Amino acid sequence: MLIGLLALMVAAAFSGAAIYVSVAEQPARLGLDDKALLQEWQPSYKRGAAMQASIAIVACVLGLIAWWQTGGFAFLVGAVLIILPWPWTLIAMMPTNRVLEAMDAGAGNRQARSLIVKWGNLHLVRALGVLATLAFLWGSHLG
Numbered sequence: 001m002l003i004g005l006l007a008l009m010v011a012a013a014f015s016g017a018a019i020y021v022s023v024a025e026q027p028a029r030l031g032l033d034d035k036a037l038l039q040e041w042q043p044s045y046k047r048g049a050a051m052q053a054s055i056a057i058v059a060c061v062l063g064l065i066a067w068w069q070t071g072g073f074a075f076l077v078g079a080v081l082i083i084l085p086w087p088w089t090l091i092a093m094m095p096t097n098r099v100l101e102a103m104d105a106g107a108g109n110r111q112a113r114s115l116i117v118k119w120g121n122l123h124l125v126r127a128l129g130v131l132a133t134l135a136f137l138w139g140s141h142l143g
Helices: 002-030 034-070 073-083 085-102 110-142
Strands: none
Touching: 002 034, 002 073, 002 110, 034 073, 034 085, 034 110, 073 085, 073 110, 085 110
C-alpha cells in the first residue's frame, strides 16, 4: 500500500503545481507589459514543463504499480488521469508553445499576450491531476 500512498503524494504535488500556475503565476504574468510577459513566460514554461512532465510520469508509474499490486481500479483510473495531460500537451498545446518559444523575448509583441492567454486556458486541463489525486486517495482508502 506504500506505493499507492506515494502515487497519491506525487499526484498531489502535480496538482498543487498546476493550481499554482493557474491561480497565481498566470494571473501575475498577465499583469506585466507585453515585453516582460514573454520574457517571464519563456523560462518559466521550460522549467515548469520539465517539472510537471517528470512528476506526471512518476505518479503514473506508481499508480500502475499500485494497481498491479492491489488490483484496485481507482489506482488505474488515477494513473490514466495523471498522464492524460501529456497527449493534450502534444496535440492541443504544442502549436501555441512552439510559437511562443520562437518569439523574440527582447521585443514587445502583442501577439504574445493573446497566445499566453490561450496557453493559460489550455493549461487548465492540468486539473485532471486533481481528479487523479482523488482517485489515488480513493484507492488508498479502499485498501
